Amino acid sequence: MEKYLPLLMGLPLFREIPGEELPNLFAEWNQIIRTYSADNFLLTPGEITSHFGILLEGQLNIMKEDYTGNAVLLTRLDPGDLFAEAFAFAHLPVSVLVEAAQNAAVLWLDASLLSAVRPNTNVYQLQIQTRLLQIFARKNVFLTGRIDHLSRRTLRDKLLSYLYEQAQLSDSAYFTIPLNRQELADYLAADRSALSAVLGKLKKEGLIDYHKNQFTLKNQDSSQS
Numbered sequence: 001m002e003k004y005l006p007l008l009m010g011l012p013l014f015r016e017i018p019g020e021e022l023p024n025l026f027a028e029w030n031q032i033i034r035t036y037s038a039d040n041f042l043l044t045p046g047e048i049t050s051h052f053g054i055l056l057e058g059q060l061n062i063m064k065e066d067y068t069g070n071a072v073l074l075t076r077l078d079p080g081d082l083f084a085e086a087f088a089f090a091h092l093p094v095s096v097l098v099e100a101a102q103n104a105a106v107l108w109l110d111a112s113l114l115s116a117v118r119p120n121t122n123v124y125q126l127q128i129q130t131r132l133l134q135i136f137a138r139k140n141v142f143l144t145g146r147i148d149h150l151s152r153r154t155l156r157d158k159l160l161s162y163l164y165e166q167a168q169l170s171d172s173a174y175f176t177i178p179l180n181r182q183e184l185a186d187y188l189a190a191d192r193s194a195l196s197a198v199l200g201k202l203k204k205e206g207l208i209d210y211h212k213n214q215f216t217l218k219n220q221d222s223s224q225s
Helices: 002-009 022-028 085-090 111-115 123-150 155-170 181-187 192-204
Strands: 032-036 041-043 051-057 060-065 071-077 097-100 104-110 174-176 208-211 214-217
Touching: 002 022, 002 051, 002 104, 022 123, 051 085, 071 181, 085 111, 085 123, 104 111, 111 123, 123 155, 155 174, 155 192, 155 214, 181 192, 192 208
Parallel strands: none
Antiparallel strands: 032 104, 041 097, 051 104, 060 071, 060 097, 174 214, 208 214
């Protein structure tokens, strides 16, 4: 646990919590640290979990299977990211696949113990509960954004909507997206070859330029259409 304290202390969830208090809090919440090899599944659809995770090392893919069994990438997690908290707190079956994109270490915390409010509840726990609500709200905003991309009628419009969002987040027309081609295709629920064709056409039209996952929007007004 000690090796991960600097990471955990830097997370918004534990901001202003003294480092020496964290191990005690984690012990109260039935902490479990587990390691996973690349391509292993941490959670699968239909599973019930009472714990939510904080990624300590590596990367995780959050995916959704369609009716044909194909996995569509929803998001990729990096160290410090939370996952499965909605399922753990709501006591609902998991509806996504959580896969280790590379060797990973995860801190699992018992949601029922963290959310409990007792007469002697630690003041730090109350602060963390408030921050969890903020995290839920931010994730809801993220999901709303993805719905906005996917609601566009054509792949071209979906792609431009996503790229414009990334430019806004970077506050620059030149930016780097966090997804490779296959991941971007999965995120937009598209075929990779179709995505590549649209990218090539947009580049030929002079609307964008790109090299691997580095992009430049040359006409931001057009990208909003």
